[in-house]
Amino acid sequence: MRRTARLLTGTALTVAATGLATAPAHGGETGSLLVYPSTTMPGSQVTVNTAACGEKGAALGDAGAVGAGVFTLAPSTHEGEAIGRFRVPPSAQPGTYEIVAKCAEGTKQVTGDLVVALNAVHEQVQPRGSVKTGVGGALGTDPVQTAAGVTALAVAAAGGTWLLHRRARGDGI
Known part of the structure; x- marks a missing residue:
């Protein structure tokens, strides 16, 4: 009896693991609508895509919740997905919309x-300032101290040159 239970449990686990291993690994899941960018500002353009309608399938999109109305999703060559676009109205209020x-x-x-957010930023920020490495900067930026250094x-360079010149002539040190 115990042996049969172990055998059935092992078989069930193997089937479950095999089922998980064959799940689609690419970004276009066949059951969801991907929205890009998922966070945006009023007045921005949004792209949506899905592979749920099949290889050559088209779809009719509805962004009425955010106030954008109806749009079409046309078949594309990108992983068999249907792709469409709409513009978020400038009057859209912040929130999450389906x-x-x-x-x-x-x-x-x-x-x-x-x-939809009022402060969604999609631009790259350039770094500013200096890098704190711990090297240099002991004298600071005072021009008098810099001139003294x-x-x-x-x-020191002139004295070293003079000593090397005397040694080369044979005058000694």
């Missing part, structure tokens, strides 16, 4: 979320 797409053939419907280096 975007819906219904496949043209059949009754399949997929949804995705769009977050340069003068001390110049005197």
